Amino acid sequence: MASTAAIPDLDRLRPAGTKRSSKRDLIVNVFLKQEGHLSADDLVVLIKRADQRISRATVYRTLQWMEEAGIARKVDFGEGRFRFEHSYRHPRHFHLICKTCNRSYEFLSSDIESLVEEVAAARAFTARQSVVQIYGTCDACSTGHAPEESSNSELLFARDALRIAIATERSGMEFYGRGVKLVKDPRAREIFRKLATEEVHHLTTLEARYEELLRQDPLLESRPTFLFFKGAANGLFAAGTDQLRRDGVDDLEAYRIGIRCERGSHRFFKRYGERFEDSEGKQVFLEFAEEEREHLELLIREYRALVKRQRDTGHKPLGAPKRQGAGGRAKARARAASR
Amino acid sequence: MASTAAIPDLDRLRPAGTKRSSKRDLIVNVFLKQEGHLSADDLVVLIKRADQRISRATVYRTLQWMEEAGIARKVDFGEGRFRFEHSYRHPRHFHLICKTCNRSYEFLSSDIESLVEEVAAARAFTARQSVVQIYGTCDACSTGHAPEESSNSELLFARDALRIAIATERSGMEFYGRGVKLVKDPRAREIFRKLATEEVHHLTTLEARYEELLRQDPLLESRPTFLFFKGAANGLFAAGTDQLRRDGVDDLEAYRIGIRCERGSHRFFKRYGERFEDSEGKQVFLEFAEEEREHLELLIREYRALVKRQRDTGHKPLGAPKRQGAGGRAKARARAASR
DNA sequence: CTAGGTGCAAATAATTTGCAGAGGC
DNA sequence: GCCTCTGCAAATTATTTGCACCTAG
DSSP: OOOOOOOTTHHHHSOSSOOOOHHHHHHHHHHHHOOSOEEHHHHHHHHHHHOTTOOHHHHHHHHHHHHHHTSEEEEEOSSSSEEEEEOTTOOOOEEEEETTTOOEEEEEEHHHHHHHHHHHHHTTOEEEEEEEEEEEEOHHHHHOOOOOOOOOHHHHHHHHHHHHHHHHHHHHHHHHHHHHHHOOSHHHHHHHHHHHHHHHHHHHHHHHHHHHHHHHOTTGGGSOOSEEOGGGTTOTTHHHHHHHHSTTOOHHHHHHHHHHHHHHHHHHHHHHHHHSOSSHHHHHHHHHHHHHHHHHHHHHHHHHHHHHHHHHTTOOOOSSOSOOOHHHHHHHHHHHHTO | OOOOOOOTTHHHHSOSSOOOOHHHHHHHHHHHHOOSOEEHHHHHHHHHHHOTTOOHHHHHHHHHHHHHHTSEEEEEOSSSSEEEEEOTTOOOOEEEEETTTOOEEEEEEHHHHHHHHHHHHHTTOEEEEEEEEEEEEOHHHHHOOOOOOOOOHHHHHHHHHHHHHHHHHHHHHHHHHHHHHHOOSHHHHHHHHHHHHHHHHHHHHHHHHHHHHHHHOTTGGGSOOSEEOGGGTTOTTHHHHHHHHSTTOOHHHHHHHHHHHHHHHHHHHHHHHHHSOSSHHHHHHHHHHHHHHHHHHHHHHHHHHHHHHHHHTTOOOOSSOSOOOHHHHHHHHHHHHTO
């Protein structure tokens, strides 16, 4: 699992005015080969094993350097000393920390992140970083079962990214499929059909990619969730599809719902895509974000065009949404409550 | 703001087999008179000011004792040393930490807590405690405005508790009012009317209490949110009222919606009521939780009775809910996604 | 009188620093 | 040759401990 793959741009990461050093390289390599969260002392022990003559101070200094260079991240599990984790190819994440075996487990939660952002916004606080740590006892320790070795989180992230992307494509497919049947305007129907087709096409690609990922680790599917995101399990368009089911949804409303879904989906994929260091997961997310952005722009363009067309043909004048269903109302409320 | 009020049951808190000591009492009192998060050293300085002859070691030992006694809580802001905050009359909470001025601001988020619980459950992790810390720059530091002195969180908690309770009563009122008009069964109508009346009655009490609280701190209303809870801003029954608006809602469904709302509300108020040390906020929450529990039981009893009555009179047989609206479906999905 | 409580000084533990010598560019 | 890196030992910081003495119950 530990990839000894070259770290392609370590040199680019290097802060200006520093020199290459075989000792530092050794320390960095030993660190990167290790999984999990090492304390400075753990690393000293490992280093001593490789080269007796490297001193404790150098390890400390290198650790500091690695932090500045963005290779390592200092984490504090409240033990009275720091630990370090890979930062390279590793997004910021949260931790479950077992007080019994001192192991720690990583996870991401888009939901928690949004809430944290909301709290910060409510207090006019500029958040730079947030720490979420759950202390307790892990499954292995409380049941006595063997502690199943965890896959590296890069793979888990890619898996969850793909799962969410696939669910989103599926729900998008359903959404646009339903839209085709619903909308009256021929042009709008054309657009919805086009988008439905695109979703189908992408779905195939994503599923192939997922299969490929599974080949890298046959147990991958059975590993626990790494990236938690409530809205995504059924796809980000599922709520929109529900909304299409309500009666009284006209073409413009259908567009608006679509726009809302695409925007949510774009934001989500962009957030994680940007955060993750270069990797498969990042790749999927960024491609996806881009695609959703295109859809989003298309929908907005078409929405405006339709509004204009309807106005020109003397259709009922529609400035603001005339009617908001339960979904819309619930959202407005949630927004108000977050303050 | 710093209440010099007697700490009524310090003696009861004292671990068994310990002696009274004037030095320890002094340290405890100095600590409790202080707001905010003190480091051991901050406290030593304060103590030295009061009595030169108290040693650093004693302060450390007393801090340790206070933690065991549940008076103080150790918090780690990643500075490489611990700080201590009041635990007495102070619920567990989360922190916003300003890296510029080193001040820290407290908040509670029911929403984050639920998500944390869900993540832990998904990993079969027994959570004992969780830490949420948002690092960044506070409003005062980024705008250069005067740092508005914060009210103590006991008062803020009470305020938010009351706000949520009031919003819940209001929405409950609306819910049961609508229910009265909706349900067909005369007995059910009677029950809904009774509950509506009770909500009105309670609302008056709560509002009076809120006014009283405002008298304790005229600026209280303008202070920032302490307890974040999305669902609550419009009252925990608002979603239920929306659901009543759907067509095809029969008496049983109305009961079920009421039960769901009361249960949610009961859980929320119980969770925070129990967590908070003896205080006004705790008081409101526990009374409220109790009241909701009674309503809940009443509704369940009546629901069952109605099912039986309908079955006996040969009404359409209703075992499981025959129809779930958008709300129900959305909930089921959320539940599935949380895994 | 005796189990804690306390002061003092020394110990520990994690991490940093001063300084002189070594090594990459 | 210059500037950075490194080792070593000493310093620093936060916290704990051993031990003799003190004090409340």
